[in-house]
Amino acid sequence: MTRYQSKMSPGMRFAQALAALSLVLLLGACERPEIHRDRFIAFGTLVELNVYTADRELAARASESVRTDLEYMHRAWHAWEPGPMGRTNELLATGLPFSANPSVLPLILDARRLSEASEGLFNPAMGALFALWGFQSDEPRGPPPDPEQIRTILEQAPSMADIEIDGIRMRSRNPAVRLDLGAYAKGYGIHQAMEHLREMGVENAILNAGGDLRAIGRPGNRPWRIGVRAPDGQGVQAAIETRGDEAIFTSGDYERYYLHEGKRYHHILDPRSGQPARGTHSVTVIHHNAAEADVASTALFIAGPGDWPGIAARLGVDKVMLIDDDGIAHLTPAMEKRVKFEGTPPEIRITPLP
Template identity: 40%
Template sequence: MSLRQVAGRLRAALLVLLCTTLLAACTRPELYKQEAYVFGTRVDLTVYGEPRETAEAAMAEVLREFDRLHRAYHAWQPSELTALNDAIARGEVATVSNELATMLTDARKLSETGDGLFNPAMGALIEMWGFHADEFVPRRPDPAALQAVLHAAPRMSDLIITGNQVESRNPAVKLDLGGYAKGYALDRAAAILHAKGIENALINIGGNVMALGKKGDSPWRIGLQHPREPQPLATLPLYDGEAIGTSGDYQRYFELDGKRYSHLIDPRTGGPAEASQSMSVLVTPREGAGTLSDAASKPPFIAGDNWREYTRRYGIEHALRVAADGRIEVTRELRARLQFAPGTSRVIVVD
């Protein structure tokens, strides 16, 4: 064989290799993303491995559902929830949607599990601290008004739910589903995506995240926000059907006279909880995983050093807390997954 023939065959082989590489690149599954601002926070949707039209249509439907939920259950703008609150204040029985009745029944159960530290009935306290507004005005509530609400002790167990009829034994109940709705929206998004045949997606609602499937050959990987620095505290893989939720004093807060006041209110004191900077819980696959990841992060955040008791009550073994003094406490199960940022110190593993 001549040198010219050898060179020709080499060129042909290289051309085949190049075409094969280009074809693989052209057929490689792609990521499609959509963003929005709903529930007072940023929403990010990602779909992997589907045609563009399929991915975009499914994500658009999810965002429409988020907008519906936002409008239906808004805590201070006119909504089905505010209409229910008005009826409760008047001592009347309200007829609500089947969806809202189901949500309230579930929220009541989650509240009881957490000794009322997750308490959607205390919307009056959240309003007093100025968090029923799009822009926070630094202010402390009137002490007498705050004590009046504490004395009335509104709680979810005050609700009487019969079918889609709702009333309250306590007219001080003012419902705010801000600690529940984002998790519920995760579950709704997962249901919509599954119905559309989407197998691999990541749903992120302001740090409340649910994973469907995986990203190619690898699981989805997410970061846990550092509560005091503009960077992740740690990263971890999130597997199919898992959801993670974080409650933090850095998400919605104001500062007054050098002190931070967050929207996470301790129903025992009527003031913002101060024992923790952040609390993350990872819920392994189960029905309502998204909802649980949202609601179940509140009681351990508020409980402070007794946080592990509350994560156990909710059947959660993967959890991480950053205490008020900056020390990091993490369960053994979650520590095995985490990759902390370089230089991270004061990590305490708990059982």
């Protein structure tokens, strides 16, 4: 072998070295990290998973894991289709003790805690009210319910405090309790699915379900950049760059609604009045926990421009942007540092939490 090499011309040796270098560069290029994307439907909305990695097999396994996790959660927690949550509602209506389904018990426990912290503005025990308004359907439609029907539910006053839980045994003191975790389940699902990805070894990813998301890590040397929809649901009003492990959730009156006699009725119902909450167009929050961010965005929307700071403080959320009916952006000091408005910014009011 040595004698053969000694007879190679300088040109041949250069060509051999160049070929070896090209092979090294090609292999390096194959191992360069990139964003792997997947899209599918879950929780009634478009879900997009972006994984930044050089490991294509890991990205594929991550995508399959998220699909499987979210599809299972959607079936188990669906409020108006047969499944564990539907069966739980049937048993709660009897008033008798029963063994709670393990797929829904952790959610109910946490939802009860968050309902209390929100002073009842997040009240998933009012599933009957959501159904009455026609929002327990894939395509909500009017007309709005009769005021007397709304009054009847309000007088029954179903709340999470009516649910007694002792270990795995559960019962309701109020037969009007009907659970609908729509303002919580998606956030909880996103949080749990991302935890599963981290256990698999995924370090940089973003899981976005209809604009609500959790992000970990970053795609290379830059952060994940998130667009916040304008209050009318058209276009992007602002951008937020994530930092490490964060959840960003928005509740808006443009998400689910129907028109009746020229008036729009949206799905974020105020449990105090039984009517769609007024005074707010959208609320965006940043938080470390996706389930709590989901709840907070809904509760602060209902609280409205005057009362949201106190509820935000109770929920432990310090990064909030509320757009009121006049288009004014109310921001906490911590949120002001994170939001970058696109185009002409709205009128901004900085509101410290109590």
